[in-house]
Amino acid sequence: MLQKLEIPGWQKILVLAVLVRLLLMPFFYHPDIKTYHFQASFLNKGVLNIYSYLTENKKALPIKEEFVYFPLSYFFLGGYQTLISPLLGNGFSSWLSDASQESMDRVGVFRYLFLLKLPYLGFDIATAFVLTMFFNNANQKRRSFILWLFNPISIFLIYIYSNIDIIPVFLTLLSLLLIEKQKLLLPAVLLGIGAGFKSYPMLFLPFLILLGRSVNQKLLIAAVALGAFSVIILPFLTSAGFQQGAFASGLTTRIFSYGISLGFGEILAPGVIALAILFFWSVFENLCKKEDMWKYFLVIPLLIFSLIHFHIQWILWTVPFFIILIVKEERFTLPVITLLGLAFLIPLFYDDKAMTFSIFRAVSDLYTLLPTPFVMLQRFYDPYAFQGALHSLLAGGSLVLAFQIFKRRQI
């Protein structure tokens, strides 16, 4: 594979890419990494159903959040922690359960942050190599390699906000690669496994099903993907903690719970409307082709976070597919940069200290004293109105981009 890479100087590019990541890893902190690793640490103590465990022991635990991801996240993080426990040292467990403000003053914090982010580096680098496989042209391979490894958006999302999204992103990209290589069942399995970390890969399933040539094949694709996903979640389905934590939070709630009220408790959800339009339009116009599936992998998450209140790490879901777009069609570069820039900017204006200057907390707690952009803006304008304006721009731009991508059949 490396011989077929056909990228001159790829070794040096890779070294520089790893270097910039290692520079960020120990020194930037978002509280999510501590929360979900605290929760994952119970795997080492024999807890298999983290959802029930957290619900039953909430009062006794120092950190009381629910585990909001799907089971594979728990087993992956918990397993990794067990593997590297000799490197983490004796103070790690007490740091994880230290919910005080002084927790980031501890010696060892840089080591913990570095080691906890290390697995993401593996998936991150692997994503760069997989991206090159979408192209035959050496120039395009090089461009996609560099664009993934050196775009600040994915670097910041993975190593500063340090969420687990890079794993399902890698799996969805791999799934797409296999679709382009004329496979259908293996991509379905990968989507199911990806959803075992975070649910969003399931959004691609209806469109993958459309690729089936016959009704039987369509049913088989659905069964395989849902089967893989079901194997992962079935043991936890009856757990109230799972229903509340994983199903009823984040993406699943935001897609369905907010929108245009029709009265009588009913809501029209704009994200669902957009996906439905895309789906039925694809059916009627027979748009769904294997060579065009990357457009769906881009447009679906783009429409989702353009039309609902989103977490910053959701932006990562689109980045590899944006890269495919701008490598294939360079004229989209500026619109893509604009949209990604807007998308990245919006969460920075949330009323959430952890999004901005507090990411420097591992360096010094004094940075938590700095007012957030939300507070600074509040002095002379309504920050929610400002967020709404930016988000409206993002939504409008995303809708037009989606239309343009599908309109140009030759991309």
Add this chain to the structure above:
Amino acid sequence: MRLVRWTVVFVFLIVLVLPAVLSLGIRYIPNSFQPSLGNTRQIYDDSTAFQSFTAEKDLFSGLGVSIKNPNFANKKDIILEIFEGDKKLLRTVTLNGKSIADGNFVKFYFPPVEGSLGKTYTFVFSAPTATIDDALEVFLVDKKLPDKDPADVSFVSFYRTPTFYSLPLEIYNQWFGKLTSDFPFFVSYLAIILVLLFLAIKPSRSKTS
């Protein structure tokens, strides 16, 4: 390759320079974290909250406390007076309850007190125009805290930095100190960075036929 260069430079700036730049926006340094909150003491009429403490730094410039004001019921003045020892009035700050949301951590800033390091000061919170019905309440420390009197006010004292560069220097000092305190990690991390830097900088060997 322009993207590569720009991103590498950008990350170096974010990691090595931005902390210093951001620290210039921090004008008041707290002495410590606020002690956990416990009960409250009402402040109204001649009922006050007061406490003495020893300043831990020079240029004592502010005091922060958490204040209860349910539904913005209180719209009267709250006055903070700072005394040296318990006699000499040094500073007075007046805020109004209408800008104090329930449970907020409220900072009272005043011109720096020079030579404050090691001196004992007494602060007094009063609200002489308030009544018991619209009293503000100042949070005291959590009675479970081992080294605190439950009657103590849960407060934070703030200090100005002596020069614009003293805080960035202090932050970088502490950062480096924290990094080197975990010596095995520091050595391993530094070794990896240096190896990568060497590999990145060394000229590539040209292929010979």
